[in-house]
Amino acid sequence: CRWSGVARPELRDEKSSGMPTNVLTEQALEHPWFSRFAEQLPDRRHFRVIDNRLFDLMLQSPGKSFPVAFESADSEALTMIEMARSEGGVPRVLGANHHPEIVDREHVLAVLAEMRDRHEVDEHWFRERAHTMVNLFQNENERQSRLTSHFTLLGPLRHHLGRLVRERSGR
Numbered sequence: 001c002r003w004s005g006v007a008r009p010e011l012r013d014e015k016s017s018g019m020p021t022n023v024l025t026e027q028a029l030e031h032p033w034f035s036r037f038a039e040q041l042p043d044r045r046h047f048r049v050i051d052n053r054l055f056d057l058m059l060q061s062p063g064k065s066f067p068v069a070f071e072s073a074d075s076e077a078l079t080m081i082e083m084a085r086s087e088g089g090v091p092r093v094l095g096a097n098h099h100p101e102i103v104d105r106e107h108v109l110a111v112l113a114e115m116r117d118r119h120e121v122d123e124h125w126f127r128e129r130a131h132t133m134v135n136l137f138q139n140e141n142e143r144q145s146r147l148t149s150h151f152t153l154l155g156p157l158r159h160h161l162g163r164l165v166r167e168r169s170g171r
Contacts, residue, residue: 006065007057007078007095016053017128019136019145020071021046022079022098028068031082032089037151041144048144049079049098050132057081057097068094080152090159100153103146105133 024045028034038044047069056077059067068080083093102108109130116126137145 006060006083007081008060009055010058010077012054012056016051016071018051018132019048019141020051022049022069022071023047023073024069025067027066031066031068033085033091033156034068034151037147040147047148048141049100049148050102050137050145051098052129052132053097057095086160086163088159091156092160094152094156096152098148098152100149102137103149103154105137105142109133 024034024038024041024047029038029044037047041047056071057079058076059065059078059081066082066085067078068082069078071077071079077097079097081095082091083095084091086092112121112126112130112133115121116123
């Protein structure tokens with residue numbers, strides 16, 4: 001597996017939950033895709049993510065991959081890593097240790113309520129995630145989270161799906 005030897009999981013001392021700030025690496029500021037992300041951040045480095053994790057990914061072999069972001073400037077906890085890049089500079093294989101798929105507060109709250117009502121999750125699990133959506137996913141935090149989602153999931157997905165459609169349609 002191409003991932004083996006690159007990053008190893010490590011149990012956190014304390015769970016990370018909510019909308020913490022992550023930081024782009026110096027290398028990401030020069031990256032053809034992530035430099036565009038940096039340009040839209042207030043300080044060009046720090047951004048918000050939706051997080052709920054018990055494990056960190058610790059970088060083991062920097063030469064085999066491209067570390068994009070860490071939990072903080074002084075942390076070794078990897079939050080984004082690029083394993084492969086397309087010719088146009090858009091990430092082709094990107095790992096994110098946060099939740100870039102969360103972009104619609106009302107939908108997420110409805111799904112959380114359904115899960116609680118069907119007894120798939122306990123009340124504590126539900127409240128912790130609902131708290132993030134109701135109290136933290138607002139204003140600048142929401143803007144940054146949506147921006148993070150665009151650059152770490154939706155944009156690369158849109159790019160590569162568009163490329164596949166063009167290739168298969170002969171355009």
